[in-house]
Amino acid sequence: MSENILVTRSSMPPFDEYVNEIKCIWDSHWMTNMGEKHKELAESLKSFLEVPEIELLVNGHLALELTMQAFNLPKGGEVITTPFTFISTTHSIVRNGLVPVFCDINETDYTIDVDKIESLITDKTVAIVPVHVYGNICDVERIDEIAKKHNLKVIYDAAHAFSVKYKGKGIGSYGDASIFSFHATKVFNTIEGGCVTFSDKEIGKKLYKLKNFGIAGKEVIDYIGSNAKMNEFSAAMGICNLRHLNEEIAKRKVVKERYDELLSKIDGIKIGVGQKDVSKNYAYYPIVVDEKIYPGTRDDICEKLEERNIFPRKYFYPITNQVDCYKDVFDAGNTPTAEYVSKRVLTLPFYADLSLDKVDEICEIIGNASK
Numbered sequence: 001m002s003e004n005i006l007v008t009r010s011s012m013p014p015f016d017e018y019v020n021e022i023k024c025i026w027d028s029h030w031m032t033n034m035g036e037k038h039k040e041l042a043e044s045l046k047s048f049l050e051v052p053e054i055e056l057l058v059n060g061h062l063a064l065e066l067t068m069q070a071f072n073l074p075k076g077g078e079v080i081t082t083p084f085t086f087i088s089t090t091h092s093i094v095r096n097g098l099v100p101v102f103c104d105i106n107e108t109d110y111t112i113d114v115d116k117i118e119s120l121i122t123d124k125t126v127a128i129v130p131v132h133v134y135g136n137i138c139d140v141e142r143i144d145e146i147a148k149k150h151n152l153k154v155i156y157d158a159a160h161a162f163s164v165k166y167k168g169k170g171i172g173s174y175g176d177a178s179i180f181s182f183h184a185t186k187v188f189n190t191i192e193g194g195c196v197t198f199s200d201k202e203i204g205k206k207l208y209k210l211k212n213f214g215i216a217g218k219e220v221i222d223y224i225g226s227n228a229k230m231n232e233f234s235a236a237m238g239i240c241n242l243r244h245l246n247e248e249i250a251k252r253k254v255v256k257e258r259y260d261e262l263l264s265k266i267d268g269i270k271i272g273v274g275q276k277d278v279s280k281n282y283a284y285y286p287i288v289v290d291e292k293i294y295p296g297t298r299d300d301i302c303e304k305l306e307e308r309n310i311f312p313r314k315y316f317y318p319i320t321n322q323v324d325c326y327k328d329v330f331d332a333g334n335t336p337t338a339e340y341v342s343k344r345v346l347t348l349p350f351y352a353d354l355s356l357d358k359v360d361e362i363c364e365i366i367g368n369a370s371k
């Protein structure tokens, strides 16, 4: 039986490189609480991502949750966001006592439809939390304009957008803050991990305390903080993975081009679009199946692939305003494009070491799935 092919496969450095990186942790016995590796990774990432300020955290979710807390968004305030995302985005809003207001996405790159934002703004709106889906970036300029006009904070969920640049600037330098995820399944990983990028140093000081129980000094607790520190072993993994990142992205590009070449010949399969002035990180390979043209559905393709031990993901399905814990609580019917795409999208196996033979096999199955 052939090996299972999953939607992604975590990047890992050579074993000896990691062992070498963690040796000094045995010398110092300092395993967490903002040690040497934490400092080193923070500095490296700040320059790699070309952002003014950075805080490392234990994961992307707490990065998002604590960033909203750091901006002191008033309880009950409304936050404009999209449901075409990982559940973390919506949870972080709700867990802050805020109310998600769902804006639809656009059909081209699946990010927030900027033409629909303003009609959702009320006197309770406090922030916009847009998502750079699959590494496609939002219309950051329009969002900035709208936010300035209405005095709203903008916090980007940039979990998919590690290393992406827009007009030569790090994507994490747009908005009031951006959060990145370094989960094992992301383009860059620290096993589990994440960061927040921002420009206001005061926000940085607050985040530093919030990730450490709100502790400000030996006998001073300033805030109702959490525990969200990145440990030294994770930071060491990040230091190693960062050395190989450009090479990994270059390999992803080769896989992406093979998919593009083969899938663009199949009618009814929509592949990703390029974006102007955006450097890509090739984070995911989503296809959208139009059952009016393609002789079958997304689910048919998924089944055919699974029969051959290939496991794509229906990512993002269901949309977050239709999951059990939210569907009866928030408006689930106002985002028809998100609903349309979600029912037809499939993210195909995609990672640096995916062989081109496998890509050929996957595309052949998709080409024949209807027959």
Ligand SMILES: *Cc1c(COP(=O)(O)O)cnc(C)c1O
Pocket: 059, 060, 061, 062, 085, 086, 088, 089, 131, 157, 159, 160, 180, 181, 182, 183, 192, 193, 194
């Ligand atoms: C992965 C992800 C997160 C959460 O990050 P974790 O590091 O897994 O906590 C948030 N938003 C999006 C869009 C994600 O894909």
